[in-house]
Amino acid sequence: MLSLETLSRETGESVREWAFRTILYNLVNLVLLPGAAVSENDVASALGISRTPVRETFIRLAQEGLLDVYPQKGTYVSLVDEQRVEEGRFMRLCLEGRTVELACEEFSSESMVALRANLQLQRLAISEKNASRFFALDEEFHRIIFATCGKERIWEAIRKMGSHFNRVRVLSLRATDWEKVFSQHERIASSIFEKKTGEARDAMNEHLTKVNYDLGRLRQEYPSYFKTEKGR
Amino acid sequence: MLSLETLSRETGESVREWAFRTILYNLVNLVLLPGAAVSENDVASALGISRTPVRETFIRLAQEGLLDVYPQKGTYVSLVDEQRVEEGRFMRLCLEGRTVELACEEFSSESMVALRANLQLQRLAISEKNASRFFALDEEFHRIIFATCGKERIWEAIRKMGSHFNRVRVLSLRATDWEKVFSQHERIASSIFEKKTGEARDAMNEHLTKVNYDLGRLRQEYPSYFKTEKGR
DNA sequence: GAAACGCACCTTGTATACTAGTATTCTTTA
DNA sequence: TAAAGAATACTAGTATACAAGGTGCGTTTC
Incomplete structure (x- = not known):
């Protein structure tokens, strides 16, 4: 069971924004360690939300280079380059x-x-x-x-x-x-x-x-x- | 009916990657003009795909500043800043x-x-x-x-x-x-x-x-x- | 015993149904 | 006639079902 530190959700904030802030927080604070496998499903259930906002957050973080997504294989926290x-x-x-x-x-x-x-x-x-x-x-x-x-x-x-x-x-x-x-x-x-x-x-x-x-x-x-x- | 120029899909390329290349092409070649409204549904049906890859592309393009997304209102091609x-x-x-x-x-x-x-x-x-x-x-x-x-x-x-x-x-x-x-x-x-x-x-x-x-x-x-x- | 096959379970990718908020338009009412 | 309000038709946000490919383990077969 994946365990994440959760941030409080701000008023008017969409689930995706909250998920983004939360996952980013867990990345920069090394709750999610470089090289670790993170699946959309695990994170979604850990945050109590559906895959959609998690997946959309993963796409953003992959673009920023913090996650490496390998289609049909898995997603990993990027190693420090x-x-x-x-x-x-x-x-x-x-x-x-x-x-x-x-x-x-x-x-x-x-x-x-x-x-x-x-x-x-x-x-x-x-x-x-x-x-x-x-x-x-x-x-x-x-x-x-x-x-x-x-x-x-x-x-x-x-x-x-x-x-x-x-x-x-x-x-x-x-x-x-x-x-x-x-x-x-x-x-x-x-x-x-x-x-x-x-x-x-x-x-x-x-x-x-x-x-x-x-x-x-x-x-x-x-x-x-x-x-x-x-x-x- | 929205009309877009379509690019040929490369082998092994996911629908999302293709959608991204295609929409980006239409943006930089001014098929989609700055200020124009573009809805996920219209683009999806124009490309003959579902909303999901279009939406995920929109998120990327919004992050790069080429689209402005107003939740529950609409999405617009960003004006030149x-x-x-x-x-x-x-x-x-x-x-x-x-x-x-x-x-x-x-x-x-x-x-x-x-x-x-x-x-x-x-x-x-x-x-x-x-x-x-x-x-x-x-x-x-x-x-x-x-x-x-x-x-x-x-x-x-x-x-x-x-x-x-x-x-x-x-x-x-x-x-x-x-x-x-x-x-x-x-x-x-x-x-x-x-x-x-x-x-x-x-x-x-x-x-x-x-x-x-x-x-x-x-x-x-x-x-x-x-x-x-x-x-x- | 070893290798090859096959199944079960995992992953992300895609499509679709539904939710909720917004704008417009048409209808109703004063 | 004009203004208020309700119905309708949009929008993006979210949840979920299904598809398709990958991995690994167990079984079967040679």
Whole structure:
């Protein structure tokens, strides 16, 4: 019997949206482990719904690369693909470096307020040692910058590409030096506020280049979660 | 009665894959015009299949931003969103500029052969005045560069973001100076072959920056295809 | 004993019936 | 005549039945 963590269903939310949120949650929080078999029927009965919304969710997640569907055979949680992780790192480095330069040229005062509020909440999350909260605020920090520059879709694309890495990143959350990340965020924000283009780009690059610090270690620790060179 | 252009079904291809290719074809070739209402039932009967594969295709296309689904109301072909076009231009400029630099550092001989063959075919397409063929070869030219650098997923992301613009680009195909585009391709290729990093990047930037040359004109000519500022 | 066949059970793919919400249109009523 | 309301004909959302291919295990047969 398959066991999943269920999220509460929001008002006005369709069964499919709820199923999507729920299954995604179970994927990124490693309730469903990379390589595990997941059948539409099992998930449907685990969530108490029919196959249809589950299947439609599977299609979306397969398109995003989180599930591998083999027709008439089965569906499996995708293994972490290091090539994809590298593409995500490269993509983000290119785009966010340039975007933060744009942010220095024009940044609305509303967004400044939002960014400052976000930093306050980050500090709070650190003092409460709330890892998942800090993780969410980290994401939101970067999303605000993209959104202010009218580049929200690009942030979405980056986020999707990074979904593979995010799954194993949670495994090394305690090893993360939150204070360092926080101070980097502060430096990025103040550079934007003071319109110091060069410093903002440098700060962002430094912030992003140390992303794959421990990918090798994670691979050694959890080899079954990673895709082998030649593939399945 | 809805009328669609149908593609031939490949061997081993599922009904859904065929439906996806077919509907996508009708979208990018403006058989289905931006703003038009498309119901699952109509498309299903037009293709002689059931709602299920059509519906699953609609979900994919909605996720890619080519369809807007309003639950219990209807589904509409998405209007061209200029903000999205701009994001696509920015995204491509950032990523392909940097990628072509990588290509100068390392480019397999197989890919060189492929690129040269592609250029030959481009010349042929021009002499035959085959617009759609040249368009496809243009896409393939850029895909080869990304793929050789191990950045095929990034090319996919760029392509998806550009789907909005591509729909109206076909309207101005005859106005395109193919010879100029071709010579730019040649310059990019030779820069890569000769490992002239700076020149390759400059050539690529010049090639990409003149993308939105006539977006304003297209909007004037086909205003109903474009999204208004405030949205629907 | 080993290999080949066949059946039972699994998977996803497709079709269809039904649900529930929305828009339109026609009817009724003031 | 105009406005309100009910019936009807749509829409997408969900559930379910069936189809078709895949895997593995057990039996049968050589």
